Amino acid sequence: MSGLRERQKADRHRRIIDAATELFREAGYEGAKMEAIAAQAEVSIGTIYNYYQNKGDILGAIVSMEVNEVLNAGRGVVGSPPANVGDALDTLIGIYIEHSLNYLSKEMWRQAMAISTQLPDSPFGQAYTALDRALTEQIRALIQRLQEIGLVRADIDGPAVGELIFNNMNMMFIEFVKRDEAKIPELRAAIRRQNRILVWAIGL
Amino acid sequence: MSGLRERQKADRHRRIIDAATELFREAGYEGAKMEAIAAQAEVSIGTIYNYYQNKGDILGAIVSMEVNEVLNAGRGVVGSPPANVGDALDTLIGIYIEHSLNYLSKEMWRQAMAISTQLPDSPFGQAYTALDRALTEQIRALIQRLQEIGLVRADIDGPAVGELIFNNMNMMFIEFVKRDEAKIPELRAAIRRQNRILVWAIGL
DNA sequence: GAGAAAAGTTGAACCAATTCTAAAATTGAG
DNA sequence: CTCAATTTTAGAATTGGTTCAACTTTTCTC
Numbered sequence: 001m002s003g004l005r006e007r008q009k010a011d012r013h014r015r016i017i018d019a020a021t022e023l024f025r026e027a028g029y030e031g032a033k034m035e036a037i038a039a040q041a042e043v044s045i046g047t048i049y050n051y052y053q054n055k056g057d058i059l060g061a062i063v064s065m066e067v068n069e070v071l072n073a074g075r076g077v078v079g080s081p082p083a084n085v086g087d088a089l090d091t092l093i094g095i096y097i098e099h100s101l102n103y104l105s106k107e108m109w110r111q112a113m114a115i116s117t118q119l120p121d122s123p124f125g126q127a128y129t130a131l132d133r134a135l136t137e138q139i140r141a142l143i144q145r146l147q148e149i150g151l152v153r154a155d156i157d158g159p160a161v162g163e164l165i166f167n168n169m170n171m172m173f174i175e176f177v178k179r180d181e182a183k184i185p186e187l188r189a190a191i192r193r194q195n196r197i198l199v200w201a202i203g204l
Numbered sequence: 205m206s207g208l209r210e211r212q213k214a215d216r217h218r219r220i221i222d223a224a225t226e227l228f229r230e231a232g233y234e235g236a237k238m239e240a241i242a243a244q245a246e247v248s249i250g251t252i253y254n255y256y257q258n259k260g261d262i263l264g265a266i267v268s269m270e271v272n273e274v275l276n277a278g279r280g281v282v283g284s285p286p287a288n289v290g291d292a293l294d295t296l297i298g299i300y301i302e303h304s305l306n307y308l309s310k311e312m313w314r315q316a317m318a319i320s321t322q323l324p325d326s327p328f329g330q331a332y333t334a335l336d337r338a339l340t341e342q343i344r345a346l347i348q349r350l351q352e353i354g355l356v357r358a359d360i361d362g363p364a365v366g367e368l369i370f371n372n373m374n375m376m377f378i379e380f381v382k383r384d385e386a387k388i389p390e391l392r393a394a395i396r397r398q399n400r401i402l403v404w405a406i407g408l
Numbered sequence: 409g410a411g412a413a414a415a416g417t418t419g420a421a422c423c424a425a426t427t428c429t430a431a432a433a434t435t436g437a438g
Numbered sequence: 439c440t441c442a443a444t445t446t447t448a449g450a451a452t453t454g455g456t457t458c459a460a461c462t463t464t465t466c467t468c
Contacts, residue, residue: 008416008463008464009416030454033453033454033455034454034456035454035455043417043418044417044418044419045418045419045455046416046417046418046419046456046457046458047416047418048419049455049456050399050416050417054455054456055455055456058463062225074227080450110321110322110324111322113318113321114317114318114321114322115318116321117209117314117317117318117321117378117381117382118314118315118318120314120382121381125382129379129382135300137394156401157400157401160397160398160400160401161398161401162403163372163398164368164372164398164401167371167372167375167376167398168367168368168371168373168375169370171371171372171374172322172371172373174321175333176323178324178329178333180453193361193364194364194365194367194368194371195360195368197360197361197364197365197402197405197406198368198401198402198405200405201404201405202401212434212446213445216446234424237424237425238424238425238426239424246447247447248446248447248448249425249426249447249449250427250428250446250447250449250450251446251447253426253427254445254446254447255420257425258425258426259425265456267466340443
C-alpha cells in the first residue's frame with residue numbers, strides 16, 4: 001500500500017477540493033466553472049469526474065467537512081451541558097450556527113441544500129441526509145442527558161422534542177442563508193424565542 | 205382591452221402551463237425538455253422564454269396554484285376549528301399535506317424547493333418564500349383563534365409557536381418528498397407525535 | 409528490467425438550457 | 439386601408455456540465 005499511485009490520488013483529491021473551495025468562495029458555485037477548477041487544480045476535467053460524480057459532489061465534500069467539525073464541537077456540550085435547559089439548547093445551537101460560515105458562504109449553503117433536495121439519492125444527497133440525522137441525534141442526546149441530570153422531565157417524548165427542535169432550527173437556518181443580509185445574532189434570538197415555550201414545557 | 209392579442213396571450217399561458225404540467229408529471233422536471241414543452245404547447249421555445257424567465261418559473265407557476273388552493277382550503281379550518289387543540293392543528297396540517305400531491309409529484313416538489321433555495325431572488329424564489337409566509341400566517345391565525353375561543357392559553361407566545369409548528373411541518377414535508385417511498389399517513393403520524401408536546405404545553 | 413495488465417488521465421464531442429437575431433404577424437392611429 | 443410600433447416566431451449560436459474513446463502512467467509478474 002501507499003505506493004506512488006495512492007499518494008498521487010490523495011494529492012489530486014486535495015488539489016481539487018482546495019481549488020473548488022477557493023473558486024466557490026470567489027466566484028460562487030455557478031460562477032466557478034469546471035474548467036477553471038480543473039485548471040486551478042492542475043488536472044483535466046475528466047479527472048475531476050473520476051474523483052467526483054458531478055459538480056455538486058465536490059461541494060458535498062466541502063460541506064461534509066464543515067458539518068463534521070460542527071458535530072465534533074457539539075460533543076463537548078452534550079458531554080457537560082450548562083446547568084439549565086434553555087442555556088444548554090442555546091449553547092449547542094449556537095455552536096452549530098456560529099461554525100456554519102467557517103468554510104461555506106451562504107451561497108454555497110444554498111447550493112448544497114438545493115442539490116440535496118434535488119438529488120436525494122446522489123452520493124451527496126445521501127450524505128447530507130445522514131449529516132442532518134447526525135445533528136438531530138446530537139440534539140436528542142443532549143435532551144436525554146438533561147433528563148438524566150434531572151433538568152428535563154423524564155416523562156416527555158425526548159426523541160420527538162429533539163426532532164422538533166432540530167427541524168425548526170434547520171428551517172430557520174435555511175431562511176437565514178436565503179437572505180444575504182440576515183445576521184447571526186437575529187437568527188439566534190429568533191430561535192431562542194421559539195424554543196422558549198418548549199424549554200418551559202419540558203423543564204422541571 | 206381583450207382584443208385578439210389579449211386572448212391569445214392568455215391562451216398561450218394556459219397552453220404552456222398545461223403542457224408543462226403534463227410533461228413534468230410524465231417525464232419529470234429534468235426529463236421534460238423545453239423543446240418538448242414548446243411542441244406540446246404549440247408554441248416556439250422563444251415564446252416560452254417570453255412568458256417565463258426560465259424553466260423553473262414555469263414550475264413556479266404550477267406550485268403557486270397548488271399552494272393557493274391549499275391556503276384556501278385552510279381558511280375553512282381557521283374559521284371554525286375543531287373543538288380541541290390537537291385536532292385543530294391536525295386538521296389544518298392534514299389539509300396541507302393531503303392536498304399537496306394534487307398537481308405536483310414528489311419530484312416536482314423537490315425541484316421547486318431546490319430552485320427556491322438556489323435562487324431566492326428570482327421571481328419564483330420570492331413567490332415561494334411568500335407562500336411559506338402565508339402558510340405560517342395561517343397557522344398563527346389558527347392559534348390566535350384558539351386563544352380567542354379559550355382553548356389555548358392567552359399568555360403563550362402565539363406567533364413563535366406558529367412558526368415552530370410550521371417550520372417543523374415544513375421540514376418534515378421536505379424529508380417526505382425526498383423519499384419516494386414515504387407515505388402520507390406516516391408523515392401525519394410523525395408530525396402529530398412531535399406536536400403532542402406543544403399541544404400539551406399551550407392547551408388549557 | 410521488459411512486457412502485459414490495470415488504473416488513471418485527457419480533452420474533444422455531446423446535450424439541453426438559454427440568448428440572440430431577423431423575419432412575420434398583429435394591432436391601433438390616421 | 440396603410441403604415442409604424444409592438445409582439446411573436448423560428449431557429450442558429452452560445453454556454454457549461456457531463457461523457458467517452460484513445461492515450462499514459464503505474465503496478466505486477468517473471
